[in-house]
Amino acid sequence: MIDVDGTPRSHSRRATRILDGLTPKEFAKAQSLAELSLYSQGVTFSVYSDQRGTEKIFPICLVPRVISGAEWSRVEKGLAQRIAALNLFLDDMYGEQTVLKAKNIPADLILGAKFFLPKLRGIRPPGKVRIPIAGIDLIRSPDGVFRVLEDNLRTPSGVSYVVENRLVTKRIFQSAIEESAVRPVEQYPMHLAETLRAISPVDPADTRIVLLTPGSFNSAYFEHTFLARTMGVELVEPSDLFVEDDIVYVRTIRGPERVHVVYRRIDDAYLDPEFFRPDSLLGVPGLMRAYAAGNVALANAPGNGVADDKAVYPFVPDLIKHYLGEEAILAQVDTFVCARPNDLTYVVENLAKLVVKAVDEAGGYGMLMGPQASVAERDDFRRRILAEPRRYIAQHRVELSTCPTWDPAAEKLAPRRVDLRPFILTQQSGSWVLPGGLTRVALVEGSYVVNSSQGGGSKDTWVQKDTSS
Amino acid sequence: MISRVADHCFWFGRYMDRAESTARLLQVTRTLVFDADIPVTQCWKPLVIVSGAEPIFTKRFGAGAMGNGEMVQSYMTWEPENLVSLHTSVRAARESARVIRDVLSLEAWEEVNELYHWMNGEDAKEVYRTNREQFYRRVRRATQLVLGLVRSTMLHDTPMSLLWAGVMLERVGQTARTLDMHPHTMELESAHQIVEVAIWLSLLRASSGYEAFVKKHQGRISAQTVASFLVFDRSFPRSLRYCLGSARKILTDIWPGAEDPGPGHAPYDRLDALTKWLDKRAVTATPAAIHDLLTHIVDETATICSSIGREIVGPPAPAKAPGARQEQSMTTTTNMTATATGTGTSASGTRTQ
Numbered sequence: 001m002i003d004v005d006g007t008p009r010s011h012s013r014r015a016t017r018i019l020d021g022l023t024p025k026e027f028a029k030a031q032s033l034a035e036l037s038l039y040s041q042g043v044t045f046s047v048y049s050d051q052r053g054t055e056k057i058f059p060i061c062l063v064p065r066v067i068s069g070a071e072w073s074r075v076e077k078g079l080a081q082r083i084a085a086l087n088l089f090l091d092d093m094y095g096e097q098t099v100l101k102a103k104n105i106p107a108d109l110i111l112g113a114k115f116f117l118p119k120l121r122g123i124r125p126p127g128k129v130r131i132p133i134a135g136i137d138l139i140r141s142p143d144g145v146f147r148v149l150e151d152n153l154r155t156p157s158g159v160s161y162v163v164e165n166r167l168v169t170k171r172i173f174q175s176a177i178e179e180s181a182v183r184p185v186e187q188y189p190m191h192l193a194e195t196l197r198a199i200s201p202v203d204p205a206d207t208r209i210v211l212l213t214p215g216s217f218n219s220a221y222f223e224h225t226f227l228a229r230t231m232g233v234e235l236v237e238p239s240d241l242f243v244e245d246d247i248v249y250v251r252t253i254r255g256p257e258r259v260h261v262v263y264r265r266i267d268d269a270y271l272d273p274e275f276f277r278p279d280s281l282l283g284v285p286g287l288m289r290a291y292a293a294g295n296v297a298l299a300n301a302p303g304n305g306v307a308d309d310k311a312v313y314p315f316v317p318d319l320i321k322h323y324l325g326e327e328a329i330l331a332q333v334d335t336f337v338c339a340r341p342n343d344l345t346y347v348v349e350n351l352a353k354l355v356v357k358a359v360d361e362a363g364g365y366g367m368l369m370g371p372q373a374s375v376a377e378r379d380d381f382r383r384r385i386l387a388e389p390r391r392y393i394a395q396h397r398v399e400l401s402t403c404p405t406w407d408p409a410a411e412k413l414a415p416r417r418v419d420l421r422p423f424i425l426t427q428q429s430g431s432w433v434l435p436g437g438l439t440r441v442a443l444v445e446g447s448y449v450v451n452s453s454q455g456g457g458s459k460d461t462w463v464q465k466d467t468s469s
Numbered sequence: 470m471i472s473r474v475a476d477h478c479f480w481f482g483r484y485m486d487r488a489e490s491t492a493r494l495l496q497v498t499r500t501l502v503f504d505a506d507i508p509v510t511q512c513w514k515p516l517v518i519v520s521g522a523e524p525i526f527t528k529r530f531g532a533g534a535m536g537n538g539e540m541v542q543s544y545m546t547w548e549p550e551n552l553v554s555l556h557t558s559v560r561a562a563r564e565s566a567r568v569i570r571d572v573l574s575l576e577a578w579e580e581v582n583e584l585y586h587w588m589n590g591e592d593a594k595e596v597y598r599t600n601r602e603q604f605y606r607r608v609r610r611a612t613q614l615v616l617g618l619v620r621s622t623m624l625h626d627t628p629m630s631l632l633w634a635g636v637m638l639e640r641v642g643q644t645a646r647t648l649d650m651h652p653h654t655m656e657l658e659s660a661h662q663i664v665e666v667a668i669w670l671s672l673l674r675a676s677s678g679y680e681a682f683v684k685k686h687q688g689r690i691s692a693q694t695v696a697s698f699l700v701f702d703r704s705f706p707r708s709l710r711y712c713l714g715s716a717r718k719i720l721t722d723i724w725p726g727a728e729d730p731g732p733g734h735a736p737y738d739r740l741d742a743l744t745k746w747l748d749k750r751a752v753t754a755t756p757a758a759i760h761d762l763l764t765h766i767v768d769e770t771a772t773i774c775s776s777i778g779r780e781i782v783g784p785p786a787p788a789k790a791p792g793a794r795q796e797q798s799m800t801t802t803t804n805m806t807a808t809a810t811g812t813g814t815s816a817s818g819t820r821t822q
Contacts, residue, residue, distance in 0.1 A: 040579050040586070041578075041579055041582070042570075216564070216568055221567070228571040229570070234471055234571065235474075236473075239473070240472070250471055251782070252470055252472060252783055253470050253723070253724075253732075253782075254724075254732060254783060256783070
């Protein structure tokens with residue numbers, strides 16, 4: 001947003017000028033009103049570690065992040081390309097598995113991915129598309145280039161905050177939003193409903209969609225209710241559904257009614273105890289049978305975890321080339337794969353320079369921030385990596401870009417690190433990218449951790465209309 | 470409509486109305502203490518008894534505490550273990566509201582959520598300490614606002630019908646209980662006409678029925694007229710007859726054809742019988758007769774609520790129990806036979822007092 005010399009980049013000049021009109025006192029007031037309104041509306045997440053079920057708002061910083069239309073067009077194309085390749089990769093992994101014979105891609109590494117489900121091989125999802133909903137985490141490196149940090153192809157969350165944040169900033173910066181030609185985000189639920197209808201095993205017009213939530217104790221419960229409400233579909237818990245003769249039904253006050261599409265916000269392992277874990281009481285027994293029989297569509301498809309595995313990530317550019325015959329449009333972060341002997345040696349010898357991530361953990365857990373870690377922490381991680389190299393990847397610490405962010409203690413703006421999670425909805429005809437996405441911000445000075453569970457906040461993301469084409 | 474959600478709609482309505490009634494009862498009882506020359510102890514004790522909280526309350530604080538206005542109010546307002554305290558009702562209502570978030574309107578939800586956060590914050594405690602009247606007023610207003618928003622911002626279809634059936638049936642119990650406070654007050658005090666009028670006025674206020682009553686009876690206050698108004702009046706929206714009749718109509722909205730065997734028939738049939746039974750009754754002024762009539766209605770209403778719970782689960786396969794709920798029962802007076810009530814087991818969970 002702001003150039004190296006401290007002047008606003010041309011596209012965000014209008015937005016920054018609007019902010020100039022506010023005194024710090026006025027801004028602080030707007031900021032606390034915004035937070036109060038989110039709290040009243042219950043736009044909150046539950047804190048897992050807190051036994052009392054405390055709810056917190058996802059803190060919002062009212063200063064928007066602005067992205068120019070031209071830049072966004074490139075990001076859009078890159079995301080669509082990436083999803084197209086990953087969809088083909090998943091089809092392949094649960095089909096012929098031709099990719100395992102490709103030169104650059106280590107077969108054992110892919111087959112060893114924690115969330116790969118070989119039992120699903122041969123099952124074609126009813127709607128063909130395996131990743132109707134994706135959230136891809138991007139960062140902007142010091143060279144100004146957006147790079148992919150992580151793919152989320154299972155149950156990506158956060159889109160409700162994108163829409164809610166816009167409702168808040170719209171009340172406060174209405175004219176700035178108009179003048180800056182900011183593209184709207186409120187249409188997301190409509191596109192999502194359409195995307196879900198498109199994978200239905202029956203006529204889209206006769207389709208009953210439900211949103212499957214683990215329940216009101218889940219940390220993302222607000223988002224589940226938000227999406228159900230804004231799409232006008234029913235929010236169900238596993239016990240509301242049952243399967244008979246490979247058909248899924250929902251229990252209603254007038255008897256059972258058939259369900260065609262399940263937008264599930266439950267992990268694979270808890271979908272169906274029959275299929276995944278017989279000891280579990282959670283889930284809908286028989287759901288996977290109904291899915292395999294083609295009688296119900298699941299979004300996203302089970303087994304997608306093999307494609308967003310952190311160990312597979314380094315090879316996504318190769319997958320794009322393999323399946324599409326194209327060069328990847330979006331750059332990503334150079335990654336050392338500890339399963340490869342050369343990389344492993346480098347990683348254990350250079351821990352102080354690297355960020356190490358466990359491939360099967362998310363939300364900022366299972367990570368070593370080498371430069372900040374103590375010698376003891378590094379030694380501990382070194383032992384863990386050597387014991388199970390397959391579980392770890394490493395990257396040089398990427399300097400995240402910063403955005404002017406309100407610091408409530410100092411009552412002024414200060415630079416804070418941000419990332420960006422755009423949301424991509426995909427049908428057979430192609431992908432649609434929500435113009436914007438969730439900008440997460442590390443609210444603590446000097447911090448790199450943007451996760452909501454660990455002191456992160458969010459910003460409204462203003463994508464401007466592309467006037468270049 | 471999904472059975473689990475339907476169940477929570479019904480209970481949301483009940484909890485909201487319960488919170489409103491309890492707040493009003495506490496508010497009015499405070500005034501009664503000033504209005505009538507009744508010993509303070511005799512004002513608060515009946516409230517504990519009719520709320521069904523007596524056994525636990527006396528066990529914890531001793532029987533004498535029932536005459537202590539501050540202890541009673543604190544127990545009826547804040548006590549989390551008291552299944553009918555304001556705190557419990559608001560928390561339970563908000564929990565149900567979270568479950569039915571996708572059918573509640575944003576405005577209704579926001580109001581419930583704000584009430585819940587307010588009750589759990591320092592502000593509410595401060596208002597409770599410094600301005601009790603204002604505190605009860607605020608709770609009443611918020612609950613009334615929620616129920617008003619439900620009617621004016623939600624689709625008038627099955628979810629709202631279920632919610633409103635909950636409101637109506639809860640209200641039957643609340644009005645009956647409020648009316649039944651009278652014998653408790655009278656039993657130990659030599660009935661003095663001025664005292665009696667003060668009590669009846671207070672009772673009407675506790676049911677928000679003072680003005681409506683005055684319009685109908687031009688100030689002729691007697692046990693006969695007041696009891697008759699609160700039991701039989703067909704146009705007063707808190708009378709037993711009105712609430713039963715309204716609930717009966719709502720059941721046919723939820724389950725069209727409930728008059729005939731099929732979905733919804735079981736609770737409809739029972740409610741229909743109760744309403745017709747009531748229509749054949751006349752109020753005699755003796756407290757005992759009124760008490761018996763009220764006890765029967767509260768018992769039957771509890772059975773009807775359980776029956777609705779079973780019906781909500783729908784024709785086939787059993788649903789998992791979402792957890793126990795609080796059924797408020799009619800408790801007996803010292804000189805009446807105890808009737809165990811409100812322990813009906815619904816298909817979606819055991820509801821005990």
